[in-house]
Amino acid sequence: MAEIAIAEGDQSTPRHGVSLREAFRVWLRVAMLSFGGPAGQIAVMHRILVEEKRWISESRFLHALNYCMLLPGPEAQQLATYIGWLMHRTLGGIMAGVLFVLPGLVAIMALSYVYAGYGNVPAIAAVFFGLKAAVLAIVLEAVVRIGKRSLKNNVMRALAAAAFVGIFFFNIPFPIIIFGAALIGFAGASTGAASFQLKGGHGDGKRDAGVVDSLLGDELPEHTRPSVARALRASSVWLALWLIPVIALLVTLGRGNVFSEIAVFFSKMAMVTFGGAYAVLAYVAQQAVENYGWLKPGEMLDGLGMAETTPGPLIMVLQFVGFMAAFRDPGSLSPMMAGTLGGLLATWVTFTPCFLWIFLGAPFIEVLRGNRALNGALSAITAAVVGVVLNLAIWFAIHSIFRDTVPIRAFPLSFDAPRLASVDWLALALSVAAAVAIFRFKVGMIPTLAACCGVGLVLYLLGALT
Numbered sequence: 001m002a003e004i005a006i007a008e009g010d011q012s013t014p015r016h017g018v019s020l021r022e023a024f025r026v027w028l029r030v031a032m033l034s035f036g037g038p039a040g041q042i043a044v045m046h047r048i049l050v051e052e053k054r055w056i057s058e059s060r061f062l063h064a065l066n067y068c069m070l071l072p073g074p075e076a077q078q079l080a081t082y083i084g085w086l087m088h089r090t091l092g093g094i095m096a097g098v099l100f101v102l103p104g105l106v107a108i109m110a111l112s113y114v115y116a117g118y119g120n121v122p123a124i125a126a127v128f129f130g131l132k133a134a135v136l137a138i139v140l141e142a143v144v145r146i147g148k149r150s151l152k153n154n155v156m157r158a159l160a161a162a163a164f165v166g167i168f169f170f171n172i173p174f175p176i177i178i179f180g181a182a183l184i185g186f187a188g189a190s191t192g193a194a195s196f197q198l199k200g201g202h203g204d205g206k207r208d209a210g211v212v213d214s215l216l217g218d219e220l221p222e223h224t225r226p227s228v229a230r231a232l233r234a235s236s237v238w239l240a241l242w243l244i245p246v247i248a249l250l251v252t253l254g255r256g257n258v259f260s261e262i263a264v265f266f267s268k269m270a271m272v273t274f275g276g277a278y279a280v281l282a283y284v285a286q287q288a289v290e291n292y293g294w295l296k297p298g299e300m301l302d303g304l305g306m307a308e309t310t311p312g313p314l315i316m317v318l319q320f321v322g323f324m325a326a327f328r329d330p331g332s333l334s335p336m337m338a339g340t341l342g343g344l345l346a347t348w349v350t351f352t353p354c355f356l357w358i359f360l361g362a363p364f365i366e367v368l369r370g371n372r373a374l375n376g377a378l379s380a381i382t383a384a385v386v387g388v389v390l391n392l393a394i395w396f397a398i399h400s401i402f403r404d405t406v407p408i409r410a411f412p413l414s415f416d417a418p419r420l421a422s423v424d425w426l427a428l429a430l431s432v433a434a435a436v437a438i439f440r441f442k443v444g445m446i447p448t449l450a451a452c453c454g455v456g457l458v459l460y461l462l463g464a465l466t
Contacts, residue, residue, distance in 0.1 A: 015221075018055060020088055020095070026053060027084065027099045034076065034100065034311045041076035041313070049083060056083055067365045070378055072273045073354045074313035077101060081358045089223045093358060101351055104312020105319065109343055111306045112323040116339055119302075123457065126465050130456025131305035132298060132400045133427060134449045137434035138308060139393045144439075147386045155195035156383040159184065163387030167282065168395075171414040174283035174388060175272040181384035182377040189376020196376035226363035238356035242267070246349060258329040258338075259345060261292060262322050266346045270353040273315065282392035284321060294325035297399035309449055315350060322346025401427045426464060430455060 030048055034041040042065065049055045056064075064086075068078040077100045084096025118124045151157045159181055166172040188196035246263040253260050265287065273280040285300040295303075303320035310316070326342025327335045398405060402418035434452050437443040443451075459465050 014088065016055070016087065018053075018087060020092065023084070023088055023092060024095060024099070027080065027096045030080065030096075031099045031101075031103050032311055034103075034313075038074065038076045038313070042079065045076070045079060045083070055087060060086075063365070067362070068358075070374065071354075071357045071361070072271055073351075073357065074273075074315045077313050077351070078354050078358055081355060082362055085358060085362060086221065086224065090359060094355065097351070097355055097358075101312055101316070101347070104307070104310050104316040105347055107310035107312075108306055108316050108319045109323070109340065111310070112320050112327075112339065112343060113336065115302065115306075115320075116324065116327050116336070122465075123460055126456045126460030127453045128302045128305070128456070129427070129459070129465060130430060130452035130454065131449065132301040132396075133430035133456075134434045134452035135301050135305045135308060136393065136396050136400060136431050137438050137448065138445055139304075139389065139396060140435060141438050143386060143390050143393055146382070146389060150379070150382040151386060153195045155188075155193075156379065159380055159383040160386040160390075163384035164390050165387075167388055168391045169415050170412050171286075174280065175268075177384055177388065178272055178381055181380040185380025186373050186377040188380070190373045192372075193376075196379055197372070224363055230363060231360055234359040235356065238352065238359060242270075242349065242352040242356065245345075258326050258331070259342065262325055262342055262345050263349055265292070266318055266322065267349045267353075269318070270350050280315070281317065282388060282395055284318065285392070285395065288321050288325070292325065294321060294328065299324065301396055301400055305449065308445060316347070318350050319343040319347045397431070400424075401431060426459065 026048065030045055033044045033048075046061060050058055050061050061083075064082045065075070065079055068075040068082060071078055077097055080100045081093045081097035085093030088095070114124070115128075119128070147160070151160055163177050163181065166177055167174060185196050246267055249257070249260045249263050255261070255264070269280060269284060281300065281304065285295070285297075288294040288300065289297050300317075300321070303317045303324075304314070306320060307314045307317040320343065322345055323339040323343035326345075327339030330338030333341070398416060398418045401424055402420075402422050403424055404419040404422040405416040406419055408415050408417050430452060433455075434448055437448050437451070438445075456465070
């Protein structure tokens with residue numbers, strides 16, 4: 001890391017006047033307030049960085065966000081890294097990106113200890129029973145929210161439907177669906193088809209002139225100018241940090257070891273997690289349950305509930321998956337030590353590539369501005385994500401509301417159908433109540449989660465849960 005420190009030079013008096021010490025405090029505040037998924041996290045950053053601190057202009061904020069939406073991985077964490085890099089070079093980007101993840105890492109690890117050690121205690125199990133119902137409603141709300149934003153025409157709706165059918169009924173791998181959608185969008189936009197033209201990211205650009213007196217200004221800082229040398233330096237450092245631990249585990253422990261499996265699987269996920277956590281969780285859940293046997297079906301809902309109720313990216317649920325995988329296959333280690341290392345390993349290979357994407361690609365961001373074909377690919381990916389998230393909601397519903405499923409394996413079909421007679425009426429009623437609270441009465445995510453957990457505990461105390 002010495003070369004990074006040298007490259008940064010003197011950070012004490014940057015031209016915009018924001019010191020690293022002040023930036024640390026602001027990024028820590030952003031991290032501690034980053035609840036509610038990417039939309040809520042981006043809103044927090046916008047309020048603090050654009051409106052309150054006036055570090056960066058509205059147009060520059062949206063331009064950075066649109067670039068981060070093109071990347072695999074958690075866009076809110078990457079946006080924090082990007083703005084930190086703009087303000088304070090590589091050191092600022094690392095600081096912002098790490099702080100954004102750190103509170104969630106600590107919280108998920110603590111909750112994983114409780115879950116692994118006491119998850120079979122009836123009272124704790126009752127709390128997670130209620131948690132599953134709330135998370136199911138939250139995922140359904142995500143389907144509606146993303147669909148309203150992205151399915152603007154029949155072509156986008158057809159892509160979403162095709163993605164859902166492909167992944168749910170035919171078990172087509174998530175990466176193939178995403179890359180297929182990207183190719184369709186790229187080709188469609190290249191021909192000039194209006195259906196593939198993206199109208200913006202999380203904002204519509206109406207407030208682009210909202211803050212014109214930002215501290216950073218709109219000029220291009222020297223450290224942001226692209227060069228081959230900088231690109232090679234960034235790629236070599238971050239590829240090494242990402243892949244050397246993976247290769248070392250494969251060489252020393254072999255491919256069949258749980259730590260090698262965690263490193264390889266989540267490294268793959270880091271390259272294809274377009275569309276955010278909800279989009280990739282269906283694929284992760286199916287692989288973790290059906291292929292690797294790391295989790296039981298309902299446990300992914302428990303992990304997502306943890307991520308929903310703690311600060312940081314929702315993709316932090318992958319830390320829980322890594323923890324449980326190693327906890328249940330500890331080898332010569334104690335289960336808790338193995339789980340800790342598994343969770344940290346999953347986090348490392350998930351987030352290290354995020355820094356690579358920013359530090360390598362951000363200097364070339366101007367090349368992407370207004371690129372019609374790339375915007376078309378992004379719009380198609382976003383549409384496909386709607387179908388993938390719908391699949392996630394249905395997969396969760398089948399495994400949380402029904403006690404038994406029937407595997408359907410008649411080529412080319414490959415899916416699990418619920419056994420209707422096995423419905424859990426309490427789980428169904430609580431899920432419906434959570435959905436009504438969110439959709440009809442606009443109750444927030446945290447109150448809904450808290451209420452459902454409370455109901456689960458009350459049902460246990462009344463003897464309704466067995």
